[in-house]
Amino acid sequence: MTPPMPQNTSDLSAADLRTSASRRAWSAGARWAFALAALVTVLVSALIIWTVASGAWTFISQVAWGNLTEIGWFPRRGLFDLSTLLVNSVQISVIAMLVAVPSGFGAAIYLSEYAHPKVRKVMKPTLELLASVPSVVLGVFAISFITPSILTNFFDDINFFNKLAAGIAVGLLVIPLIASIAEDALRAVPVALREASSGLGARKVTTSIRVVLPAAMSGLMAAIIVGFSRAIGETMVVTIASGGGDTSLFNLSLTESGGTITSAMAALGLGTDQVAGNNLAFQSLYFLGALLFAITLVLNMAGDVIVRRLQNKY
Amino acid sequence: MNPEKALMTDEPAAPDILAPSESPAHTRIDVSAVAAMAGQRADTETVFECGDINVYYGDFRALRDVTLNIAAHEVTAFIGPSGCGKTTFLRCFNRMNDLIEGARVDGAINYHGVNLYQDEVDPVEVRRRVGMVFQKPNPFPKSIYDNIAYGPRLAGVKRSALDDVVEGSLTRAALWDEVKDRLKMSAYGLSGGQQQRLCIARAIAVQPDVVLMDEPCSALDPIATGRIEELIAELKTEYTIIIVTHNMQQAARISDMTAFFSVQANEMGQRTGLLVEYAPTSLIFTNPDDPRTEAYITGRVG
Numbered sequence A: 001m002t003p004p005m006p007q008n009t010s011d012l013s014a015a016d017l018r019t020s021a022s023r024r025a026w027s028a029g030a031r032w033a034f035a036l037a038a039l040v041t042v043l044v045s046a047l048i049i050w051t052v053a054s055g056a057w058t059f060i061s062q063v064a065w066g067n068l069t070e071i072g073w074f075p076r077r078g079l080f081d082l083s084t085l086l087v088n089s090v091q092i093s094v095i096a097m098l099v100a101v102p103s104g105f106g107a108a109i110y111l112s113e114y115a116h117p118k119v120r121k122v123m124k125p126t127l128e129l130l131a132s133v134p135s136v137v138l139g140v141f142a143i144s145f146i147t148p149s150i151l152t153n154f155f156d157d158i159n160f161f162n163k164l165a166a167g168i169a170v171g172l173l174v175i176p177l178i179a180s181i182a183e184d185a186l187r188a189v190p191v192a193l194r195e196a197s198s199g200l201g202a203r204k205v206t207t208s209i210r211v212v213l214p215a216a217m218s219g220l221m222a223a224i225i226v227g228f229s230r231a232i233g234e235t236m237v238v239t240i241a242s243g244g245g246d247t248s249l250f251n252l253s254l255t256e257s258g259g260t261i262t263s264a265m266a267a268l269g270l271g272t273d274q275v276a277g278n279n280l281a282f283q284s285l286y287f288l289g290a291l292l293f294a295i296t297l298v299l300n301m302a303g304d305v306i307v308r309r310l311q312n313k314y
Numbered sequence B: 001m002n003p004e005k006a007l008m009t010d011e012p013a014a015p016d017i018l019a020p021s022e023s024p025a026h027t028r029i030d031v032s033a034v035a036a037m038a039g040q041r042a043d044t045e046t047v048f049e050c051g052d053i054n055v056y057y058g059d060f061r062a063l064r065d066v067t068l069n070i071a072a073h074e075v076t077a078f079i080g081p082s083g084c085g086k087t088t089f090l091r092c093f094n095r096m097n098d099l100i101e102g103a104r105v106d107g108a109i110n111y112h113g114v115n116l117y118q119d120e121v122d123p124v125e126v127r128r129r130v131g132m133v134f135q136k137p138n139p140f141p142k143s144i145y146d147n148i149a150y151g152p153r154l155a156g157v158k159r160s161a162l163d164d165v166v167e168g169s170l171t172r173a174a175l176w177d178e179v180k181d182r183l184k185m186s187a188y189g190l191s192g193g194q195q196q197r198l199c200i201a202r203a204i205a206v207q208p209d210v211v212l213m214d215e216p217c218s219a220l221d222p223i224a225t226g227r228i229e230e231l232i233a234e235l236k237t238e239y240t241i242i243i244v245t246h247n248m249q250q251a252a253r254i255s256d257m258t259a260f261f262s263v264q265a266n267e268m269g270q271r272t273g274l275l276v277e278y279a280p281t282s283l284i285f286t287n288p289d290d291p292r293t294e295a296y297i298t299g300r301v302g
Helices: A021-062 A082-114 A117-130 A135-154 A163-187 A191-199 A204-215 A217-233 A236-241 A261-270 A281-310 B003-009 B031-039 B086-090 B123-129 B144-154 B159-172 B176-182 B192-204 B222-235 B248-254 B281-286 B291-297
Strands: A072-074 B046-057 B060-071 B075-079 B103-111 B130-133 B210-214 B240-244 B257-265 B271-280
Touching: A021 A281, A072 A082, A082 A117, A082 A163, A082 A204, A082 A217, A082 A261, A117 A163, A135 A163, A135 A236, A163 A217, A163 A236, A191 A204, A191 B130, A191 B192, A204 A217, A217 A261, A217 A281, A236 A261, A261 A281, B046 B086, B060 B086, B060 B240, B060 B257, B075 B086, B075 B248, B086 B210, B086 B240, B086 B257, B086 B271, B123 B130, B130 B192, B144 B159, B144 B192, B159 B176, B159 B192, B176 B192, B192 B210, B192 B222, B222 B240, B222 B248, B248 B281, B257 B281, B257 B291, B271 B281, B271 B291, B281 B291
Parallel strands: B060 B271, B075 B240, B075 B257, B130 B210, B210 B240
Antiparallel strands: B046 B060, B046 B103, B257 B271
């Protein structure tokens, strides 16, 4: 193929510069195809929100308000105590964060400050691989190992299904997420700050804790918030390990079973409690969905505000 | 000409020595006299003695066989084209190169007679005595106060004494009057020049023996540069200062001794820095010994 020769420009007409009709049609068509794809995602989101909101509205408008503050969560009997599910969700998420934040941040500090580049090259992908462990596996791990092999040594009368084991398993699930975000935040801290600290006679551990961690605070807060959202939205681990998705009595004990917002939704969705046709039980599924959605939305917005307030321009 | 005589007439601290009309004495100076002045001036104590320093980054040799001495309470300037290894060399004096993955320093640097590169030496202890100011101002994302107090806190200065240390350091860095009403505010609110003076204050807050400065004015405008230069002249009475600069006029203005580094490429295209000439600043800029130095300072190369 010879390259196109420069043409004589003296007799150039507009027709020479016009492209073919089919090519123009193809360009325009591609544009519309991409726009449609974008539109579909927006439409689906809107549809989800509409479904959840209308179901939730049916529930709110028909439920007897007194039944929202009862002895526990018994949807088939029309008792929808929200505090039971909320407390359990928050308890499990807090346990998860107590597990995930120290080890996640610790791993992040190791990877960003200490690890030799070769080690990091292997360890970071491995860590992220851990994030792809299916949550059902961790749920089974909780009831087959965490409770029987570990927790029974510390608590004599622990329930086989309990919030503590569920919280620990959710924590394990969240570690890679938190570690990964935190590591990115730490690595974004300019080397110049580390050098300034070293230059003043600070050891690596001092530099990491007194300079790098505070400088990365906004990113670390983001890691905590994303981790918490993930933990409170986690379904499979708690459905398997903490029990009480169908019905649960209000209790604060971590060694007892207890359903969460998500596990109650899973139970309702599965219909294990013969929900359909039974008063408002089915609609409560939508209400819980809306509640969960609202919680994560508020968390993310609060996170945004905190992150922006702490943002350093280095 | 008698070398002793030359030494007497050639007071290195005089800043106007550059004007040729005022310095007729060293139009012809014996090379050995220059060497004598560079090496062993009786009235100054030697802080650093460097012997055959080679610095490698992995397999790549960045700096070759540098030998020179640094005298106390003087300003020593390192000049030379980009890539000549002057910053690399500067970072040898407080073992800052240790922080760079794969960097290796060969040779001995004796600091008051102690080799910094022997096994027992803890680089952290070295850096408390040999402070550093960097090319770009790099204050911590903390308050002005906490920036200055960072080093003293590490060194175990008591809380009750910190206020005095902070005020003293900022005063010596000629920044106190500008910031005394906003010590608790972020250091990022300061201008570039103020930030760099803050970094100097932070470095001297731990009362080091030596202050290393790596092109401290390269990110600053001429006015801020002028203030830093005045500051360096004042700090010289208390500290030994080694400064890397791209600006030859700056080296001529502020330094007592100047080391000119150059760069040589080998057959594989790797560029290795080397020390070409080390002499009193007045001589380097008026009567350089080496044609490469002359070519560089007169602007013919680099």
